[in-house]
Amino acid sequence: MHLAEGGRKSSPPQPGAHRQLHCIFDGFLLSRVHCNSFHTNTNRYDTFLDLSLEVHQSVTVPEALPCFTTLVLDSDNKFECSKCEKKTCATKILTLHSTPRVFQLHLKRFGILEGGGNTKIGHHVTLPELANVDPFTSPGDQHSETPLDYALYEVIVHFGASIWMGHYVAYVKGSVWQMVQDG
Numbered sequence: 001m002h003l004a005e006g007g008r009k010s011s012p013p014q015p016g017a018h019r020q021l022h023c024i025f026d027g028f029l030l031s032r033v034h035c036n037s038f039h040t041n042t043n044r045y046d047t048f049l050d051l052s053l054e055v056h057q058s059v060t061v062p063e064a065l066p067c068f069t070t071l072v073l074d075s076d077n078k079f080e081c082s083k084c085e086k087k088t089c090a091t092k093i094l095t096l097h098s099t100p101r102v103f104q105l106h107l108k109r110f111g112i113l114e115g116g117g118n119t120k121i122g123h124h125v126t127l128p129e130l131a132n133v134d135p136f137t138s139p140g141d142q143h144s145e146t147p148l149d150y151a152l153y154e155v156i157v158h159f160g161a162s163i164w165m166g167h168y169v170a171y172v173k174g175s176v177w178q179m180v181q182d183g
Contacts, residue, residue, distance in 0.1 A: 022049075023101070024100065024101050024102050025049045025050070025100050025102055025104060026048070026049065026098075026100055027047070027048050027049075027096060027098050027099050027100040027103070028045050028046070028047055028048070028096075028098035029045070029046045029047075029048055029095070029097060030043060030044075030045055030095045030096075030097040030138045031044045031045070031093075032092070032093050032094075032095070033079055033090050033091070033092045034091045034092075034093070035079060035081040035083065035084060035088055036088060036089045036090055036091065037081065037084050037088045037089070038081060038083040038084055038088075040081070040083050042079075042081075042082070045097060049100075050105065050106050051068060051103075051104070051105055051106065052106040052107075052108055053065065053105055053106065053107055053108060054067055054068070055107045055108060055109065055121060055123075055125050056108075056111050056121050059125060059126060060125065060126040060127075060128070061105065061107075061125065061126070061127055061128065061131060062128065062131065064125075065133070065135075065136055066136075068094065069093060069094045069095065069136050070091070070092070070093050070094075071091070071092040071093075071094075072089070072090075072091055072092075073089065073090040073091070073092055074089040074090075078090070079092075095136060095137055095138040095139075096133055096136050096137045096138065097137075097138045099133065099137065103131075103150045109121050109158065118162070120160075120162060127155060128152065129151060130149055130150070130151055130152070131149070131150050131152070132148055132149050132150075133148050133150065134148040152173065153172070153173045154170060154171065154172050154173065155170070155171045156168055156169070156170045156171075157169050157170075157171065
């Protein structure tokens with residue numbers, strides 16, 4: 001994609017070269033943290049190019065999305081509230097404030113073991129051919145005019161015993177699903 005936008009392999013991108021890519025893949029997240037002590041909200045907006053979903057307890061992408069969007073901040077991860085002037089328990093809710101034209105999802109297929117080290121999450125995760133993200137958007141009409149139903153076009157899969165070895169395979173939707181292998 002970088003080369004298609006006029007970049008060369010050995011040169012850095014030109015100013016504005018990634019503008020078209022960002023028009024396609026950019027979205028905005030609204031991060032709203034609700035302080036449980038003072039019942040105040042703190043809002044922050046961040047851009048994203050993809051969402052990384054935890055799948056260690058989920059068997060479908062629609063099940064993984066709510067885990068991404070709602071977090072409880074407590075214990076070592078407390079929120080520092082400007083009203084309370086101390087660290088307090090809070091709830092963080094992420095919503096899609098603006099949706100991209102092409103929505104990229106990254107499924108976190110590796111986890112950290114309690115004693116250290118990494119493990120591969122090997123259970124099957126079902127990917128619907130059509131996913132509606134409307135339940136995960138900000139209230140009101142803040143999201144873009146892009147339809148909120150996203151069609152699945154490509155999946156990249158890692159085969160291997162660990163994160164240090166294996167093989168990646170891409171499945172691409174054309175007139176039929178095709179397997180593309182590299183290496």
